[in-house]
Amino acid sequence: MPLPSAKPPQDHPVLRGQITPPPVEWTVEEIMALDWYRLAELLRAVAINAGCQLGPSRVSVTGAVQFAMLATPKARDPRRSLVALSAWNQWAATPDSVNTFAWELGRIREKTSGILVAPAGATPAATSRALELGIEIVDAVKLCRTLTALSPEQSSFFHQISLAGDWQTPTCPVCLNKLTRVQQAAPVGPLRRPDELTFQASTVVPEPVDCERLEVSQGCEVTFLHEVRARREVVIRGHASGDFICQGTFALVSGGSFQGTVAARAIDIQSGADFQGQSRILDNVTEPIQFVQMAWFWRCQHPASTPECRKITFEPHTTA
Numbered sequence: 001m002p003l004p005s006a007k008p009p010q011d012h013p014v015l016r017g018q019i020t021p022p023p024v025e026w027t028v029e030e031i032m033a034l035d036w037y038r039l040a041e042l043l044r045a046v047a048i049n050a051g052c053q054l055g056p057s058r059v060s061v062t063g064a065v066q067f068a069m070l071a072t073p074k075a076r077d078p079r080r081s082l083v084a085l086s087a088w089n090q091w092a093a094t095p096d097s098v099n100t101f102a103w104e105l106g107r108i109r110e111k112t113s114g115i116l117v118a119p120a121g122a123t124p125a126a127t128s129r130a131l132e133l134g135i136e137i138v139d140a141v142k143l144c145r146t147l148t149a150l151s152p153e154q155s156s157f158f159h160q161i162s163l164a165g166d167w168q169t170p171t172c173p174v175c176l177n178k179l180t181r182v183q184q185a186a187p188v189g190p191l192r193r194p195d196e197l198t199f200q201a202s203t204v205v206p207e208p209v210d211c212e213r214l215e216v217s218q219g220c221e222v223t224f225l226h227e228v229r230a231r232r233e234v235v236i237r238g239h240a241s242g243d244f245i246c247q248g249t250f251a252l253v254s255g256g257s258f259q260g261t262v263a264a265r266a267i268d269i270q271s272g273a274d275f276q277g278q279s280r281i282l283d284n285v286t287e288p289i290q291f292v293q294m295a296w297f298w299r300c301q302h303p304a305s306t307p308e309c310r311k312i313t314f315e316p317h318t319t320a
Contacts, residue, residue: 061174089314195213
């Protein structure tokens, strides 16, 4: 589904200099909290303001947006780029999302560079993979610097149109109406997991984990957003980040890396492993891990919604 063209109106009184705009200061938090639709329009507007020629936007049901861009449209060999905004539920770039974007770039016959906009940043493995593939990752910090570097008039204008009205509620990518915040039950209790949990693909784990043994395979990057507890053993062969409590041995194998905190009865960091964080020796842990399910999410409940609209489920961002 195409988005309407986002071109800053040159006859706007602020841009004509008839009105002196009050000084504004873009913040990373504002950009992180923007509706994906507003953010996509902002990206297009900034690109057009820089003299780029844009193709139509392609919108996915995930809220991901792509559009082609010519940075030097009048040149004999214009510089082509494909700009992609990450899906709403993947606000941070992962190795998988970088590889998917690289596949999209590979389908283009002309030489085209890739710009992946991931407001929440990128995992270390995603950053490394993007460097290998020549893909530029733009997070909210970098975009904030770009907007701040504009003239005061331009920066104020973009700030005004981006944050006017309801700028945080996400838009339905099917019907383009605003989604509705829907409450759901939030049961609390022990989180049940298989006795042995092995991660063989890079991922983000949004819920607490409780298991006998946990392993992160070589070449995988796993980010744990909540506490991880293992009653017997943790083995990290790839890359992991989070807060771990292990009643047995926490082993970081040579070639693996870890960022976060570890409390375990025994900690084995092998030569060639990269440990960044804090660790302590654990005596005992008896209380069960608790979890609270997401209390709400975004759904399309507009009267004109279609069956496709009703399949849309957006998780709340931490900034929402």
